[in-house]
Amino acid sequence: MKNKILAESIRFSITSILGPVLVLGGIGYALGSYFGKEKVFLLSAIAVSFIVTQILAYRKVSKGYRKIASFDVKKDDAGKEDEALVKEK
Numbered sequence: 001m002k003n004k005i006l007a008e009s010i011r012f013s014i015t016s017i018l019g020p021v022l023v024l025g026g027i028g029y030a031l032g033s034y035f036g037k038e039k040v041f042l043l044s045a046i047a048v049s050f051i052v053t054q055i056l057a058y059r060k061v062s063k064g065y066r067k068i069a070s071f072d073v074k075k076d077d078a079g080k081e082d083e084a085l086v087k088e089k
Helices: 002-035 038-069
Strands: none
Touching: 002 038
């Protein structure tokens, strides 16, 4: 379970954070080289990649929150919440 969580977090980091920066940064660099305005296009592409990264992170966190909210905690005989009795709705 621990390795699965680690693998998921690494995959998320690569695809959601590095992906947009590398792809959009590369496009910005190429366009800047073509039009002769390297800094303008590269900085614009990095700014857009920051926005894309924030949107992807928000979607991931929202999905995780909905998954957590879908669990219902059952109470044991003493009225205390029992983690072993957690079931999905």
